[in-house]
Amino acid sequence: MVSIKELPNRKEPLSPGHRACAGCGAPIVARQVILASPDPVVVVSATGCLEVTTTIFPYTAWNTPFLHNAFENSAATMSGVVAAYEALKKKGKIEGNINFVAFGGDGGTYDIGFQSLSGAMERGHNLLYVCYNNEAYMNTGIQRSGATPRGSNTTTEPAGKVRQGKIKFAKDLTQIIAAHNVPYVAQSIVGDWVDLTRKAEKAFSIKGAKFLNVLQPCRLGWAYNPEETCEIGRLAVDTGIWPSYEIENGILKITKKPKELKPVEIFLKKQARFRHLFKPGNEKIIEEIQNETNRRWGILLSNDGKQIF
Amino acid sequence: MVVAAKTGNEAMAEAMRQINPDVVAAYPITPATEVVMIFAQFLADGLVDTEYIPVESEHSAMSACLGAAAAGARVMTSTSSQGLALMYEILPIVSALRLPIVVCEVNRALSGPINIHCDHSDTIAARDFGWVQIYAENSQEAYDGTLQAVKIAEKTSLPVMVSTDGFIISHCMEKIEMLPDDEAKKFIGEYKMEKSVLDIKNPTTRGALDLQDYYFEHRYQTSEAILNAKNPILEAGEEFGNKYGRKYGLIEEYKMEDAERVIVALGSTCGTTRDVVDELRGKGEKVGLLKIRVFRPFPAQEIATALSNAKSVAVLDRSDSYSGQGSPVYVEVLSALFKNDKKPKIVNYVYGLGGRDINLEDIKSVFENLKKVDQLEEKNYLGVRM
Numbered sequence: 124m125v126s127i128k129e130l131p132n133r134k135e136p137l138s139p140g141h142r143a144c145a146g147c148g149a150p151i152v153a154r155q156v157i158l159a160s161p162d163p164v165v166v167v168s169a170t171g172c173l174e175v176t177t178t179i180f181p182y183t184a185w186n187t188p189f190l191h192n193a194f195e196n197s198a199a200t201m202s203g204v205v206a207a208y209e210a211l212k213k214k215g216k217i218e219g220n221i222n223f224v225a226f227g228g229d230g231g232t233y234d235i236g237f238q239s240l241s242g243a244m245e246r247g248h249n250l251l252y253v254c255y256n257n258e259a260y261m262n263t264g265i266q267r268s269g270a271t272p273r274g275s276n277t278t279t280e281p282a283g284k285v286r287q288g289k290i291k292f293a294k295d296l297t298q299i300i301a302a303h304n305v306p307y308v309a310q311s312i313v314g315d316w317v318d319l320t321r322k323a324e325k326a327f328s329i330k331g332a333k334f335l336n337v338l339q340p341c342r343l344g345w346a347y348n349p350e351e352t353c354e355i356g357r358l359a360v361d362t363g364i365w366p367s368y369e370i371e372n373g374i375l376k377i378t379k380k381p382k383e384l385k386p387v388e389i390f391l392k393k394q395a396r397f398r399h400l401f402k403p404g405n406e407k408i409i410e411e412i413q414n415e416t417n418r419r420w421g422i423l424l425s426n427d428g429k430q431i432f
Numbered sequence: 433m434v435v436a437a438k439t440g441n442e443a444m445a446e447a448m449r450q451i452n453p454d455v456v457a458a459y460p461i462t463p464a465t466e467v468v469m470i471f472a473q474f475l476a477d478g479l480v481d482t483e484y485i486p487v488e489s490e491h492s493a494m495s496a497c498l499g500a501a502a503a504g505a506r507v508m509t510s511t512s513s514q515g516l517a518l519m520y521e522i523l524p525i526v527s528a529l530r531l532p533i534v535v536c537e538v539n540r541a542l543s544g545p546i547n548i549h550c551d552h553s554d555t556i557a558a559r560d561f562g563w564v565q566i567y568a569e570n571s572q573e574a575y576d577g578t579l580q581a582v583k584i585a586e587k588t589s590l591p592v593m594v595s596t597d598g599f600i601i602s603h604c605m606e607k608i609e610m611l612p613d614d615e616a617k618k619f620i621g622e623y624k625m626e627k628s629v630l631d632i633k634n635p636t637t638r639g640a641l642d643l644q645d646y647y648f649e650h651r652y653q654t655s656e657a658i659l660n661a662k663n664p665i666l667e668a669g670e671e672f673g674n675k676y677g678r679k680y681g682l683i684e685e686y687k688m689e690d691a692e693r694v695i696v697a698l699g700s701t702c703g704t705t706r707d708v709v710d711e712l713r714g715k716g717e718k719v720g721l722l723k724i725r726v727f728r729p730f731p732a733q734e735i736a737t738a739l740s741n742a743k744s745v746a747v748l749d750r751s752d753s754y755s756g757q758g759s760p761v762y763v764e765v766l767s768a769l770f771k772n773d774k775k776p777k778i779v780n781y782v783y784g785l786g787g788r789d790i791n792l793e794d795i796k797s798v799f800e801n802l803k804k805v806d807q808l809e810e811k812n813y814l815g816v817r818m
Binding site: 163165167174175178179181183187189191192193195196199200202204205206207208209210211213214216221238239241242243246 | 454455457481482483485486487488489491492493495496497498499500501502503504505507521522525624628629630631632635636637638639640641642643646
């Protein structure tokens with residue numbers, strides 16, 4: 124893996140001065156992923172926080188080429204960029220290796236961009252898709268997505284007098300993408316730069332379609348103090364809420380295996396989006412979350428080291 | 433020239449073969465499917481070396497085309513109706529980013545009810561997305577127009593759609609003349625984008641967030657660019673004519689010199705109208721046809737001038753509008769004439785929706801009705817059971 128001494132010598136992909144919130148995890152994801160590439164990177168982003176906070180015309184925070192098309196088509200757009208690169212390379216009109224990273228939030232990835240992503244993964248373009256997953260539509264004011272966890276308060280599935288936030292659990296997109304039989308998928312977090320850098324670096328070293336699902340704490344939508352972003356990311360791994368693992372050529376490997384999972388309350392309690400779960404009468408929901416976390420973790424444990432796809 | 437029997441779809445696919453685009457991203461839809469099928473076979477047989485992306489929807493087709501074009505590739509696709517409708521979201525982004533994508537469009541009625549046959553509702557609804565629109569009358573024009581579209585697109589940095597009438601042209605075999613491959617390649621020339629997203633030494637940001645302080649200027653620039661596309665379209669048509677004998681303009685006037693009664697139309701109906709004009713002229717009737725070949729940019733002044741000596745005009749629309757004031761082609765022709773001192777009497781006929789046939793007798797009836805234009809409603813339906 125690239126050493127921490129070498130990283131500062133690489134070209135800074137994202138300038139400071141962009142308009143992301145203090146404590147936002149999205150630029151951390153973007154910087155760590157891109158810096159892991161030994162070659163120049165071309166970036167495509169879906170509409171969302173990352174795009175709107177970094178490209179307010181006439182300014183841009185990007186030191187890499189950057190293309191934004193629309194909300195649901197970051198993967199399809201990037202498949203076109205990659206196809207053009209391959210065509211022009213074949214014709215000798217372009218030289219050198221370039222890595223291609225498509226970013227999308229969970230809305231642009233799990234929900235509206237799912238078809239575009241699935242198509243690109245199936246076709247196997249040589250690109251890395253990174254979901255900066257903050258578990259709701261944060262850019263437009265915290266609306267629920269297919270990645271929003273059970274019990275979370277969002278503005279379109281809020282906690283109220285008779286409902287307690289999201290009713291369903293999040294879908295397991297990482298596994299769904301792995302079922303496309305792509306060579307590499309992984310989950311990581313904001314808060315473990317070594318893990319994310321290593322996984323991004325590995326993804327860049329593999330030819331084909333790769334997928335990284337990075338849990339990105341959002342201080343606005345999750346409602347916590349801005350300095351706690353990385354800590355909350357790590358707590359998601361320690362509690363099993365967001366296991367850190369990879370599936371390389373179909374073989375699953377848990378990349379961070381706590382001896383014993385911490386109780387989910389530790390993770391939930393830090394964030395106001397789960398505040399209502401701690402009111403009397405809602406213990407059952409926390410129990411459900413704990414049980415589901417255990418169940419999913421159990422499946423991962425039983426598959427650790429095994430060929431699952 | 434190579435003389436061959438080709439359907440509209442085959443003609444467009446042949447043009448694509450000769451163009452040999454860097455990237456084609458496409459999704460099948462009747463009646464445009466053949467264009468991509470034939471092209472995919474060319475690829476399978478090694479006749480082109482395009483990077484072909486068989487996407488999972490038209491939305492992704494246009495999205496991938498946008499990405500490829502932003503990366504500096506020569507890019508084409510083909511679609512129809514619902515497929516174009518699924519692309520609608522991306523079409524204005526393509527023109528705002530000034531990307532010269534060429535679409536071989538086959539006109540088909542928009543659902544619903546679902547229908548696979550010809551009308552112009554799909555492309556007409558896309559008229560203000562910043563694309564140049566060229567309507568072909570037959571397979572020959574589809575072929576010629578596709579080659580010219582590449583040149584126009586790259587000269588103007590604007591996307592272009594060339595459309596044929598679904599089934600009527602797309603599936604109807606006609607004799608066409610094709611350029612030899614090397615001549616076609618020479619005509620379109622090489623393409624190099626000035627600043628592409630693959631330029632890693634000079635990174636640029638494309639598709640930035642444009643707020644109250646800049647969006648308006650950028651939309652204005654698109655509008656300017658479309659209007660300024662008239663000359664490049666004329667130049668391409670002129671060059672094509674000088675070299676290969678078939679000259680193209682924004683409009684085409686057929687027996688208009690002394691015409692008193694005129695039909696204005698787009699696409700294959702112009703062919704039918706020509707026959708009727710010939711027949712009626714043979715009987716000494718002063719009738720003419722004004723074909724609108726390019727609907728965007730709209731040749732308003734050219735149309736107004738061409739119609740200024742007519743007494744009565746019928747504008748044939750193969751799509752409907754619910755404004756109660758006539759359909760889109762009619763409304764635009766009417767406003768073009770409004771600024772003219774000399775105004776003919778003008779009426780609108782909506783016809784041929786969902787592929788309803790329009791034959792010689794129908795066209796004759798329109799010319800006949802124009803004799804007593806004062807008795808006509810402003811908006812009429814031709815061939816519908818009321």
